[in-house]
Amino acid sequence: MESATNNRERQSFFLNMGPQHPSTHGVLRLLLEMDGEYVLEPEPVLGYSHRIQEKMGESRSWAGFMPNTGRLDYLSALIYNHGYVGLIERMAGIEVPPRAEYIRVITSELNRISSHLLWLGAFLLDLGAFTPILYTFDDREQILDILEHVTGARLTYSYFRVGGVCSDVDQRFLEATRAFVGRLRGRFPIYEKLVTTNIIFIKRVKDIARFTPDMALRYGATGPILRGTGINYDIRRNEPYSVYPELEFDIPVGETGDCMDVYLVRVREMEQSLRIIEQALERLPEGPFRVKVPRRLKLPRGDASFSVETARGELTYYLVSDGSDVPYRLKVRSPSFSNLSLLPELCRNVLLSDLVMALGTIDPVIPEIDR
Amino acid sequence: MTATEPAGFLPPELIRLAVTSLIVMGFVFFNSILLGYLERKLAGWFQRRPGPMEVGPQGLLQLIVDGVKLVGKQIIIPREAAKPLFLLAPLLAFMPVGIAFIVVPFSNRLQVRDLDVGLLFIVAIMSFNVMAILIAGWGSNNKYSLFGAIRAVAQNIAYEIPMLLSLLAVVLMANTLSMRGLVLAQGRLWNMIVQPVAFLIYFIAGLAETHRAPFDLPEAESELTAGFHTEFSGMAFSFFFLAEYTHMFFVASIAVVVFLGGWSGPPLPWIDYTGIVWFMLKVYALLFIMIWIRWTYPRVRFDQLLNFCWQYLIPFALVNLLVTAVVVKL
Amino acid sequence: MREYFSLLYTGAKSLLVGLGVTFRALLQPVVTVQYPRQRIDITPNFRGHTELVRDPETGSHRCIVCMMCEKDCPSGCITVKGETREGVKGKVLTAYQLDFTKCSLCGACVEVCPTSALCYSREYALAGFTAGEFRYDLLARLEETG
Numbered sequence: 001m002e003s004a005t006n007n008r009e010r011q012s013f014f015l016n017m018g019p020q021h022p023s024t025h026g027v028l029r030l031l032l033e034m035d036g037e038y039v040l041e042p043e044p045v046l047g048y049s050h051r052i053q054e055k056m057g058e059s060r061s062w063a064g065f066m067p068n069t070g071r072l073d074y075l076s077a078l079i080y081n082h083g084y085v086g087l088i089e090r091m092a093g094i095e096v097p098p099r100a101e102y103i104r105v106i107t108s109e110l111n112r113i114s115s116h117l118l119w120l121g122a123f124l125l126d127l128g129a130f131t132p133i134l135y136t137f138d139d140r141e142q143i144l145d146i147l148e149h150v151t152g153a154r155l156t157y158s159y160f161r162v163g164g165v166c167s168d169v170d171q172r173f174l175e176a177t178r179a180f181v182g183r184l185r186g187r188f189p190i191y192e193k194l195v196t197t198n199i200i201f202i203k204r205v206k207d208i209a210r211f212t213p214d215m216a217l218r219y220g221a222t223g224p225i226l227r228g229t230g231i232n233y234d235i236r237r238n239e240p241y242s243v244y245p246e247l248e249f250d251i252p253v254g255e256t257g258d259c260m261d262v263y264l265v266r267v268r269e270m271e272q273s274l275r276i277i278e279q280a281l282e283r284l285p286e287g288p289f290r291v292k293v294p295r296r297l298k299l300p301r302g303d304a305s306f307s308v309e310t311a312r313g314e315l316t317y318y319l320v321s322d323g324s325d326v327p328y329r330l331k332v333r334s335p336s337f338s339n340l341s342l343l344p345e346l347c348r349n350v351l352l353s354d355l356v357m358a359l360g361t362i363d364p365v366i367p368e369i370d371r
Numbered sequence: 372m373t374a375t376e377p378a379g380f381l382p383p384e385l386i387r388l389a390v391t392s393l394i395v396m397g398f399v400f401f402n403s404i405l406l407g408y409l410e411r412k413l414a415g416w417f418q419r420r421p422g423p424m425e426v427g428p429q430g431l432l433q434l435i436v437d438g439v440k441l442v443g444k445q446i447i448i449p450r451e452a453a454k455p456l457f458l459l460a461p462l463l464a465f466m467p468v469g470i471a472f473i474v475v476p477f478s479n480r481l482q483v484r485d486l487d488v489g490l491l492f493i494v495a496i497m498s499f500n501v502m503a504i505l506i507a508g509w510g511s512n513n514k515y516s517l518f519g520a521i522r523a524v525a526q527n528i529a530y531e532i533p534m535l536l537s538l539l540a541v542v543l544m545a546n547t548l549s550m551r552g553l554v555l556a557q558g559r560l561w562n563m564i565v566q567p568v569a570f571l572i573y574f575i576a577g578l579a580e581t582h583r584a585p586f587d588l589p590e591a592e593s594e595l596t597a598g599f600h601t602e603f604s605g606m607a608f609s610f611f612f613l614a615e616y617t618h619m620f621f622v623a624s625i626a627v628v629v630f631l632g633g634w635s636g637p638p639l640p641w642i643d644y645t646g647i648v649w650f651m652l653k654v655y656a657l658l659f660i661m662i663w664i665r666w667t668y669p670r671v672r673f674d675q676l677l678n679f680c681w682q683y684l685i686p687f688a689l690v691n692l693l694v695t696a697v698v699v700k701l
Numbered sequence: 702m703r704e705y706f707s708l709l710y711t712g713a714k715s716l717l718v719g720l721g722v723t724f725r726a727l728l729q730p731v732v733t734v735q736y737p738r739q740r741i742d743i744t745p746n747f748r749g750h751t752e753l754v755r756d757p758e759t760g761s762h763r764c765i766v767c768m769m770c771e772k773d774c775p776s777g778c779i780t781v782k783g784e785t786r787e788g789v790k791g792k793v794l795t796a797y798q799l800d801f802t803k804c805s806l807c808g809a810c811v812e813v814c815p816t817s818a819l820c821y822s823r824e825y826a827l828a829g830f831t832a833g834e835f836r837y838d839l840l841a842r843l844e845e846t847g
Contacts (some may be wrong), residue, residue: 015515032794037541037673052781061775064774066807066809067807068776069776127669128668129670130414130666131417131726134418134419134420135419136728145744148747149744151748152808153748153806158805158806158807161812166757166808166812180634190722193718193721193722194719196725198669198715198716198719199708199712199713200585200669200670200671201669203671203672203675206672236783256486290482295773339569351589351672352518353673413727416731417723417726417731418726419733420731420732421731425734664720666723667719667720668716668719
């Protein structure tokens with residue numbers, strides 16, 4: 001759609017979707033140059049949630065940084081844990097027992113599902129439907145209860161340790177997870193009927209704000225956005241880690257790259273995560289859940305990186321070690337930062353409602369952008 | 372004016388009008404509060420949660436306590452706001468709708484005053500709402516409020532047309548504009564069955580007129596942080612809040628009178644006065660559907676809203692009117 | 702023209718189906734719990750703030766004041782004070798202060814303790830008016846529950 005003014009001097013005003021706004025998914029400030037109801041160009045202003053996490057990485061020991069990883073992206077905290085311990089294990093050459101690897105995969109996938117459920121509810125809340133968020137939170141409660149029984153926490157987990165996991169899983173966890181998998185499969189038709197086939201929803205989301213593969217590659221967008229444009233790239237498949245090579249699952253890929261495709265990619269990812277959990281539960285081996293690692297672990301000099309697939313995209317930890325027991329430099333490449341930088345190009349000349357919807361599709365979590 | 376009236380120069384008809392108007396206003400006010408409570412409870416049950424539970428048994432006193440709280444709050448007027456407009460807007464939102472209940476027939480004998488052009492009077496009053504919102508949005512000196520106000524104006528003006536056209540179809544059939552006449556002309560066969568298309572169009576247009584979801588863009592919470600009433604607090608906000616529920620009640624009452632046969636129903640003792648029971652039951656059934664719709668659907672985008680009105684509602688309403696005119700003539 | 706009507710039909714059908722979903726939810730019981738009138742049993746693995754464990758044999762705590770928890774804590778919220786006493790082997794704990802306003806519940810202190818002197822409590826309903834209420838003296842708490 002063309003904006004109303006055709007002359008060279010644009011009659012525009014600035015609207016500030018400030019850091020406190022019901023639908024900016026955190027403390028994100030968007031400076032919108034607007035012409036009537038059309039947004040000419042949005043400009044994200046970041047930094048409202050900066051907590052010097054990377055600097056803290058330089059002053060804490062290897063094990064001491066674990067709680068920080070959980071707080072970078074609080075919705076996929078276990079996956080962030082996984083990236084960090086995977087990195088240290090890679091640098092130190094530590095072999096993780098298979099039982100621990102399977103436990104890590106099961107809990108990470110549960111975390112991914114809970115993050116996607118929250119995204120689904122919040123996305124629909126941005127669109128104005130007030131009920132689906134409560135249904136998704138009802139499902140999410142089951143996951144949180146399961147993970148609370150295993151890790152002791154409900155949101156910011158600090159459960160993985162270098163060499164394994166912190167505590168073992170018991171029979172109650174296995175039964176609860178199996179029951180949950182069955183229950184969630186039965187809930188998907190509800191979301192299908194209430195949301196995915198709803199004509200109002202389809203009109204709001206389909207063919208709006210098209211992500212192109214070229215755009216995604218230029219900005220380094222990863223995760224469901226990249227897969228929505230049609231590029232089949234998932235760290236779990238392309239740079240496999242942990243026991244993902246032994247598990248069978250599909251990578252959902254979109255076709256046209258509009259917001260409907262990204263939405264469907266995320267919903268199908270939830271279904272695939274359920275598949276992964278089922279297979280991992282069956283293959284869960286007996287054995288130790290943790291290997292002994294020296295308390296003050298000294299890593300060899302050098303650098304290494306480790307990538308994992310979080311609910312939002314590719315997360316990379318990059319570490320430079322100078323031989324002591326505290327990192328020299330820890331760099332976190334968070335997926336939401338690259339995903340959000342798509343927004344100015346994506347949302348030129350769209351309506352304000354579409355901007356809110358596109359922002360919801362990108363699904364940023366601001367604390368991991370600002371770190 | 373009778374000169375033999377011992378009470379002085381007040382004619383009895385005027386006293387009757389005044390007293391019954393006050394009773395009706397009070398009744399409407401009470402119903403709005405009840406509707407607010409009902410909405411919150413139903414919203415809770417749709418979302419698998421109990422809704423208000425703390426204040427009073429099952430939270431019955433919740434809205435009253437909310438009202439007391441809102442009265443006690445300070446009305447903060449933004450610095451650059453146009454003060455007279457700012458303070459006028461809530462009153463303008465609330466009062467006219469209350470006045471329009473004068474012509475609504477609650478039962479055979481329970482009507483304050485039956486105007487010959489009752490329906491026209493009602494439709495005229497309905498457009499006051501737009502003015503109130505525009506004044507509120509402009510007077511707040513806030514870009515978000517202005518957004519909400521502009522959207523509200525466009526939405527209301529657009530949706531008044533299908534509303535009028537659907538009502539016009541019924542008027543063609545009943546040959547009268549008076550509210551009482553419309554009810555009596557229906558007899559046993561309610562207009563909902565004879566004119567289903569008109570009823571549906573009126574209902575959808577009514578949802579849009581009162582800014583109820585899925586058409587609640589003027590106060591789109593997730594985009595505009597409360598839209599045109601962002602800057603209002605305290606009693607001013609509670610006026611808008613009550614005005615929305617009163618308006619809902621109003622639209623539902625008109626729908627019941629015009630399409631659902633008013634007070635007609637299975638016989639009751641003193642049906643002339645107790646017809647109000649059937650009236651209220653029907654009104655609350657419609658209100659339940661309105662609440663049900665609100666808590667199910669996402670919001671429609673602004674241009675899609677206008678497209679829907681111009682591309683779907685108005686053609687269907689015009690065709691309906693045409694068909695009605697042809698059938699009536701035959 | 703055909704598209705116009707087919708869109709109208711599928712749209713109306715999808716709207717009615719959506720209404721059916723919420724109506725079914727209306728008839729189902731509520732899933733929320735009216736806290737604080739009803740409470741849910743929380744799992745025994747819940748991580749509340751740390752507590753000193755009372756050894757059933759000695760009737761007292763197991764802390765040997767090795768200071769490992771204080772050194773390993775990434776947030777620096779533990780302060781352990783001990784002294785040597787006449788006739789007692791090793792150090793005696795005089796104060797164990799946990800600043801819960803800084804604790805991130807990572808569990809490093811519980812894991813590193815050589816005598817397993819720490820455990821997690823299961824307190825979740827913590828509320829106070831000042832920050833000082835969350836600076837716990839774990840030794841005093843242990844003696845209170847004595």
